[in-house]
Amino acid sequence: MLPEILTVAEEYGLTFNPRYHGKKETLCKCTFCEEDSKPGKGNKFYLSLNTQDQVYKCWYCGVSGGVLDFEAKLSGLPYNKVREKYFGKRKKPVHPVESLNARQLRLIGWAEYKRKDRHDFKKNREAVLRDWKKYEHGELVKHFALFMVIAHIENQTERQKELLQYVIQSCHNTRIYLLFNQLLAEYVKDEEERSDWAKEGTEIARGAWKASLSTYDFEMDKVVYNVVFLYYLLEMDKKKMPIKDTHKKESIVNDNMSFAN
Template sequence: MLPEILKVAEEYGLTFNHRTHGKKETLCKCVFCEEDFKPGKGHKYYMSLNTQDQVFKCWFCGVSGGVLDFEAKLSGQPYSEIRSKHFGVRKKPVHPAEKLNTRQLRTIGWAEYKRKNRTAFKKNREIVLRDWKIYEYEELVKHFAMFIVIAHIENQDDRQNNLLQFVMQSCRATQIHLLFNRLLAEYVKEEADRADWAKEGIEIGRASWKVALSTYDFEMEKVVLNVAFLYHMLKMDKIQKLNIDPNKTNSLENGKMSLAN
C-alpha cells in the first residue's frame, strides 16, 4: 500500500495552509522552488497535495508526481530506495521475456500463446526471449543498413529528410525500444567500435547503396526491398557456410510447436 502523502509531508516539516490541512486538496509551501516563501507571499501556498490520489503538484514551478517521487525529492534519496523502503526488495527477478509487452509479443508471434496458456508460456520463456533477440538483431541490421544508404545521399536535403522520417516511423513500428536512437549512437562511433549488428548493417547498406547508385533509384520502397533481399542473401550464405539446415533456424516455429504440444 502506498504511504499517505500528507503524513510524508508532515514528516518532513512542510508548512501547511491550516484551512485546507487534511482535506482532499491540502495546500502547503513549495520547498522545491520556495517561491511562496518570498517576502510578501506569506498568504500563498503553491504546493497542492491530493490526499485521495496521493499525488502532488506545485502550481508555480510545475514539479509534480506520486507520493514515492515526492518522498524521494524531499529526502534526496533515489526513487528505488524509497520504493524498497515501502514495498521491500523483489527477491525473485522478473524474467526478461515477462517484460515484453503485448505488442512486442505479437510482433514475434507469442501474444496469443501467452493469453491462452500462461503456464505453457512460462515454461517456454527462454524460447520467447531467444525469438525476441533474433528479431531485434535482424531489425537493427536492416534499419542500420537503410540508415547508411540514406546517410550517403548528397545534395538532396529534402529527399534525405523524408527518407529519415520514413526510417523513424519504421523504427517505431518494430516495437523495439529507442531503435532509432540506437542507430544514431552507433553511426557516430568509429567503425571498429560498432556493434556486430551495425557492422553487418554497413555491409548490407553499402551493397544496397551500390545497387541504388547503379540505377539511380532512391525510392524508399526500392531501398527497403534491396536491403531486405541482400540481408536474406547474406543470411543464407552464412547458413550454407555453417552447414545448417535452414528449416531448423527458425526457433520461433519450434517454440510454437513445443508450446502447442
C-alpha cells in the same frame, strides 16, 4: 497508486476530442492503428480512455488494456519498467521475457500463445527470448543499413528527409526500445568499434548503396527493397556456412548485390 490515464495520454501528446476531454469516457485519436488520422476522418476519435477505471480501448483496431500497459505501448518501455516507475522494483527477479508487452510478443508470434496458456508459456520462456533476440538483431541490422544508405545521399535533401522520417516511424513500429537512438549511437563510432549488428548493417548498406547508385534510384521503396533483399540473401548464406570473416561477408553482399541488379 496507479497513474491517471488522462495524464499519461496528455504527456505523450495524444489528440483529444475537445467535447469529451476530461470526462469519464475521453475520446482521442488512436496512436496505435492511426485509422482515425487518415484523410476524411478528422471528426473520428476511435480511442476511448476510461478516466474512472484507468483503462483504454480502440473501437477500431481493438487494442485495449490498463494504464500501465497504455504507457508501455506509448513509450516503448517494457511493462515492468513502467511498473517500476510507479511502484519500485520487485524483490524477486523477473525473467526478461516477462518484460515484453503484448505487442512485442505479437511481433514474434507468441502473444496468442501466452494469452491461451500462460503456464505453458512460462515453460517456453527461453524459446521466446531466443525468438525476440533474433527479431531484435534482424531489425537492428536492417535499420542500420537503411540509415547508412540515407546518410550518404547527396544533393537530394527532400528525398533524404522523406527516407529519414520513414526510418524513424519504422523504428517505432518495431517496438524495440530506443532503436533509433541505438542507430545514432553506432553511427558516430569508428567502424571497427561498432557492434556486430552495426558492422553487418554496414556491409548490407554498401551493397544497397551500390544497387541504388547504379541506377541513381533513391525512391523509398527501392532503397528499402535493396536493404531487405540483401539482408535475407545474407541470412540464407549464413545458414549454409559459418561466416566469421568480415571480408567473406562483404564478398557475399557484393555478389548478391550484383544478382539483385
